[in-house]
Amino acid sequence: MAIDLLRLPTDSIVRPDKDRFLNEENPFEAMMSRFDRAAELLDLEPGIYKILRNPEKQLIVSVPVMMDNGDVEVFTGYRVLYNTSRGPAKGGIRFDLNVTLEEVKALAAWMTWKCAVVNLPFGGAKGGVICDPLSMSVGELERVTRRYTKGIISLLGPDTDVPAPDVNTNERVMAWLMDTYSMHVGRTENAVTTGKPVEMGGSLGRKEATGRGCMLVTKEALTHLGMDLNGATIAVQGFGNVGSIAARLMAQQGAKVIGISDRAGAFYNAKGIDIDAAIKHVQQHRSLEGFTGGDAIDAEELLTLEVDVLVPAALENVITTKNAPRIRAKVICEGANGPTTAAADPILDEKGIFVIPDILANAGGVTVSYFEWVQDRMGYFWSEAIVNERLGDIMTRSFGDVLQLSKQHRVNMRTAAYMLSISRVATVHRLRGIYA
Numbered sequence: 001m002a003i004d005l006l007r008l009p010t011d012s013i014v015r016p017d018k019d020r021f022l023n024e025e026n027p028f029e030a031m032m033s034r035f036d037r038a039a040e041l042l043d044l045e046p047g048i049y050k051i052l053r054n055p056e057k058q059l060i061v062s063v064p065v066m067m068d069n070g071d072v073e074v075f076t077g078y079r080v081l082y083n084t085s086r087g088p089a090k091g092g093i094r095f096d097l098n099v100t101l102e103e104v105k106a107l108a109a110w111m112t113w114k115c116a117v118v119n120l121p122f123g124g125a126k127g128g129v130i131c132d133p134l135s136m137s138v139g140e141l142e143r144v145t146r147r148y149t150k151g152i153i154s155l156l157g158p159d160t161d162v163p164a165p166d167v168n169t170n171e172r173v174m175a176w177l178m179d180t181y182s183m184h185v186g187r188t189e190n191a192v193t194t195g196k197p198v199e200m201g202g203s204l205g206r207k208e209a210t211g212r213g214c215m216l217v218t219k220e221a222l223t224h225l226g227m228d229l230n231g232a233t234i235a236v237q238g239f240g241n242v243g244s245i246a247a248r249l250m251a252q253q254g255a256k257v258i259g260i261s262d263r264a265g266a267f268y269n270a271k272g273i274d275i276d277a278a279i280k281h282v283q284q285h286r287s288l289e290g291f292t293g294g295d296a297i298d299a300e301e302l303l304t305l306e307v308d309v310l311v312p313a314a315l316e317n318v319i320t321t322k323n324a325p326r327i328r329a330k331v332i333c334e335g336a337n338g339p340t341t342a343a344a345d346p347i348l349d350e351k352g353i354f355v356i357p358d359i360l361a362n363a364g365g366v367t368v369s370y371f372e373w374v375q376d377r378m379g380y381f382w383s384e385a386i387v388n389e390r391l392g393d394i395m396t397r398s399f400g401d402v403l404q405l406s407k408q409h410r411v412n413m414r415t416a417a418y419m420l421s422i423s424r425v426a427t428v429h430r431l432r433g434i435y436a
């Protein structure tokens with residue numbers, strides 16, 4: 001994969017001052033330090049460097065909601081559009097008590113690089129509401145969703161900003177968002193969001209897409225390393241949409257998933273966990289609590305199990321300078337966004353661990369979101385076989401592009417993925433002349 005070297009003349013080579021960051025676990029810092037490294041290797045001109053270090057739009061909204069007990073609560077919501085040079089902003093919405101603006105900015109930037117690494121005609125965005133969805137009734141969740149949607153409605157639209165599910169949101173939340181937007185514009189507009197129920201314009205295969213993408217790139221990585229997914233041992237942190245589906249699809253390929261976890265606990269079974277039984281348990285009990293298909297182990301121990309592949313598929317900052325020296329996996333497939341801190345990267349490199357970076361590993365979700373948006377706009381829907389075939393093509397080709405670049409520049413897969421995506425976004429800025 002040749003980097004497009006189309007460049008405009010540069011007036012200065014002085015880099016702007018670096019931001020002052022808080023600590024290893026600031027997700028925006030984690031994103032920015034990888035960005036800086038790739039920008040330096042690409043010799044990115046200062047104008048575009050400055051543009052790409054700043055989000056285009058950051059919206060903070062108050063979300064007043066009548067709770068079931070009659071009290072009014074006011075939640076805080078965010079939507080950040082990081083960069084839209086390549087197309088409408090795209091990215092999920094999370095409901096979580098730990099949501100911060102720094103986190104949403106980082107996640108929006110990662111969406112920008114992710115869409116570019118798999119070459120989708122989208123920019124990047126992310127949204128979040130600080131709330132505890134697990135303690136809320138369905139009615140309260142619906143009111144939070146609708147009021148938050150109203151708060152950010154000036155950004156939304158099939159041509160401007162297209163949300164999707166993320167942590168603690170799902171197709172039901174997307175249905176409420178689509179309905180609120182449709183009432184606002186006075187017509188049914190299903191392309192305003194993706195990850196919807198199939199009955200109202202969702203795509204077949206979207207629910208499984210992120211986990212499927214993880215399985216596909218893991219297979220590619222193992223082949224590259226002379227190994228095979230069939231028979232490989234796997235540990236998966238996080239057993240929600242991404243983690244459970246990745247585990248199930250890897251097991252279907254003959255892998256042995258020996259460790260799984262969610263917030264309720266971690267479980268180990270040397271013979272291989274019955275993933276269908278674990279998924280059924282979570283459907284019935286909402287979490288892995290009480291799961292009997294494995295021995296309970298320490299949550300931290302799961303990350304340091306001796307396995308062929310570790311799949312962190314929960315949240316940011318779980319692989320840090322503290323535990324990276326003890327990680328024994330040969331491959332890490334980053335199902336979550338930002339699971340590894342920037343400071344932990346060199347430790348993993350030194351240990352020879354092959355990391356499939358988040359912006360590539362979990363790009364299957366947004367790829368099928370793209371397919372959903374295309375199908376909604378065409379009003380013509382594809383079979384699941386076609387969706388999966390096209391997803392397979394994109395994930396395999398993108399893995400190959402990043403691998404080739406990593407060999408060419410003798411950098412790890414993360415730096416190569418950032419180089420590829422930043423060069424694609426920068427090329428569009430140059431062609432559009434935005435920075436002139």
Ligand SMILES: NC(=O)C1=CN([C@@H]2O[C@H](COP(=O)(O)OP(=O)(O)OC[C@H]3O[C@@H](n4cnc5c(N)ncnc54)[C@H](OP(=O)(O)O)[C@@H]3O)[C@@H](O)[C@H]2O)C=CC1
Pocket residue numbers: 165166167168169210237238239240241242243261262263264286287288299313314315316335336337338362363365366
């Ligand atoms: N959904 C998608 O299509 C995509 C998601 N991602 C990323 O993947 C990650 C997971 O998202 P998704 O699966 O959708 O989210 P879900 O809400 O469906 O699942 C999150 C899972 O992580 C678990 N979890 C949370 N905290 C911990 C912890 N400290 N230790 C172990 N497990 C934990 C949750 O457990 P519990 O249920 O007990 O709370 C749950 O099992 C996020 O980083 C997200 O941004 C990336 C690309 C696309």
Ligand SMILES: O=C(O)CCC(=O)C(=O)O
Pocket residue numbers: 090091092093111114162163164165166194195337362363365366367369
């Ligand atoms: O499907 C999408 O549009 C985005 C999913 C997402 O939020 C992500 O990839 O992190």
